[in-house]
Amino acid sequence: MEKPYVVDEGKIDGLSFVEVAGVGNFSVFKTFDCGQCFRFDPTGPRRGGYAVSGVALGRYVSFEQTDDGTLAVWGATADDFEKIWLSYLSLDTDYDAIDEAVTTALDPDGCAVMRRAAEAGRGIRILRQDPWEALCSFIVSQNNNIPRIKKIIAALCEKYGEDTADGSAKSFPTARALAEAGEDAIFALRTGFRAKYIVDAARRVADGEIDLDAVAREEDFPTCEAELMKIKGVGPKVADCALLFGFGKTEAYPVDVWMKKVAARHFASGPDPKLFGKYAGIAQQYLFYMERYVG
DNA sequence: GGCCAGGTGCGTA
DNA sequence: TACGCACCTGGC
Numbered sequence: 001m002e003k004p005y006v007v008d009e010g011k012i013d014g015l016s017f018v019e020v021a022g023v024g025n026f027s028v029f030k031t032f033d034c035g036q037c038f039r040f041d042p043t044g045p046r047r048g049g050y051a052v053s054g055v056a057l058g059r060y061v062s063f064e065q066t067d068d069g070t071l072a073v074w075g076a077t078a079d080d081f082e083k084i085w086l087s088y089l090s091l092d093t094d095y096d097a098i099d100e101a102v103t104t105a106l107d108p109d110g111c112a113v114m115r116r117a118a119e120a121g122r123g124i125r126i127l128r129q130d131p132w133e134a135l136c137s138f139i140v141s142q143n144n145n146i147p148r149i150k151k152i153i154a155a156l157c158e159k160y161g162e163d164t165a166d167g168s169a170k171s172f173p174t175a176r177a178l179a180e181a182g183e184d185a186i187f188a189l190r191t192g193f194r195a196k197y198i199v200d201a202a203r204r205v206a207d208g209e210i211d212l213d214a215v216a217r218e219e220d221f222p223t224c225e226a227e228l229m230k231i232k233g234v235g236p237k238v239a240d241c242a243l244l245f246g247f248g249k250t251e252a253y254p255v256d257v258w259m260k261k262v263a264a265r266h267f268a269s270g271p272d273p274k275l276f277g278k279y280a281g282i283a284q285q286y287l288f289y290m291e292r293y294v295g
Numbered sequence: 296g297g298c299c300a301g302g303t304g305c306g307t308a
Numbered sequence: 309t310a311c312g313c314a315c316c317t318g319g320c
Contacts, residue, residue, distance in 0.1 A: 144317085
């Protein structure tokens, strides 16, 4: 695969930036538009490209992609890019090979639906988000729409997060902070019936009853799901989303209303996620993106 | 003014 | 095991 490499770094008006080339099969727009994270928004570009800004891993950051495919990361040095954002954006992973595997998984000659889905979703990278943030965010997402999900998460961060290093934003609150806040306070942020779920998750994680790092290390996928589903308000969909977007478990295959539409419209039965092996989650994102955003 | 949203828990057969 | 339904709230 093409390997990303730093071509420039510096500072403009006191803001550090790093410029990266060799970033193929990557779309900032699709990656941050596909609903896997809730703390990024489109912002004005500095170099005429497409830019999003937000907080991840406790840092305020902007990603801008220009037409020639060059990626600029604002609020980061070359060292930050190599140690943090390369992995966060999954740019260390060979998606060309994954796309090929996903396209031929159901049929060695290439399944027409999968070919179309891989084309529609081409450029999406599964982010490696913080496990707790992903878990908590997808608890909030249930029976909810994206604008409100973002609003609730913003409110949680504003009230219970800590300042980022540059002081410009708030990090995602720790499990301990939300556990200590308690159900009434979380309900007061308009979380609705999810308040008790958020606090149940926060308490179990803060107490160490559920060890998220251990879940991340666990190789048996059903064990990971079962562990997260001990939490009230965490069913298969929320568990799979958290595992896919926060725990690096690319075999997770979240089934929501959109995926049910995909199954009904394009498949007589299935698709059977097992056929995609450890890339089931990526296949899911392509199918989801096709159904939800391309049609 | 309603319907519905990237679900889940609970009660009922 | 397999349904049906309530659930907070606010976008649209």
